[in-house]
Amino acid sequence: MKKWAFVSDFDGTISKQDFYWMIIEKYYPEGRKHFDEWKTEKMKDIDFLAHIFTSIGQEEEQIIEDIYDMAIDDYVPAFIEWVQENGGDFFILSAGTDYYIKHTLEKYGIDNVTVFSNEGYYKDKNVHMKVKETNWHYHERYGIDKSKVIQKLQEDYEKVYFIGDSEPDSHPAVYADVTFAKDGLKDILRSRNVPFVPVDTFKEVERYFTEKSNIN
Numbered sequence: 001m002k003k004w005a006f007v008s009d010f011d012g013t014i015s016k017q018d019f020y021w022m023i024i025e026k027y028y029p030e031g032r033k034h035f036d037e038w039k040t041e042k043m044k045d046i047d048f049l050a051h052i053f054t055s056i057g058q059e060e061e062q063i064i065e066d067i068y069d070m071a072i073d074d075y076v077p078a079f080i081e082w083v084q085e086n087g088g089d090f091f092i093l094s095a096g097t098d099y100y101i102k103h104t105l106e107k108y109g110i111d112n113v114t115v116f117s118n119e120g121y122y123k124d125k126n127v128h129m130k131v132k133e134t135n136w137h138y139h140e141r142y143g144i145d146k147s148k149v150i151q152k153l154q155e156d157y158e159k160v161y162f163i164g165d166s167e168p169d170s171h172p173a174v175y176a177d178v179t180f181a182k183d184g185l186k187d188i189l190r191s192r193n194v195p196f197v198p199v200d201t202f203k204e205v206e207r208y209f210t211e212k213s214n215i216n
Helices: 019-026 031-039 045-053 060-069 076-085 098-107 146-153 167-173 184-191 202-212
Strands: 002-008 088-097 114-123 126-130 157-164 178-181
Touching (some): 019 031, 019 045, 019 060, 031 045, 045 126, 060 098, 076 088, 076 202, 088 098, 088 146, 098 114, 157 167, 167 178, 178 184
Parallel strands (some): 002 088, 002 157, 157 178
């Protein structure tokens, strides 16, 4: 069994803005109406994202440029390197799509990171998602069942750490050995009596480990 894994959500956790909000603000202001429908659970997460992602209407070069322009927590590349240097494996777990995640990793030259997400691809000026119900981690609402991924990793690692920022992350938080919570996830976990470590940056996460002087 391997020593430890660190699993991170992407949108709003690694990135400072959700990819779908960037699209809404830049190309599809009508998407705000669908955002409200999603938040009142009139739309499933996967249906909302699929609609937004197919409303871009730009050439792929422009979409990739937009992805490159997305701000991330500046310390993320260094933190990933720190995890790997200290015997851990780093994973990204996202209910979005791996399309923009992989472009982000390429931009920052980040290697040896496994991405669990909904498969995404460019076609006809938009980003499409290929959600397979046959996937072992399929989820009807999110496309990917984050809880299943955490539980699967726990079969291979002594400890699995997780960080997230919003409602979809509240489910895997129940299973991780330690959960770091940003933004809205803090109140959600607090209301459900799920233990967590409150943080705002990945620098704070690293400080948690170094102050403990024990990753395990």
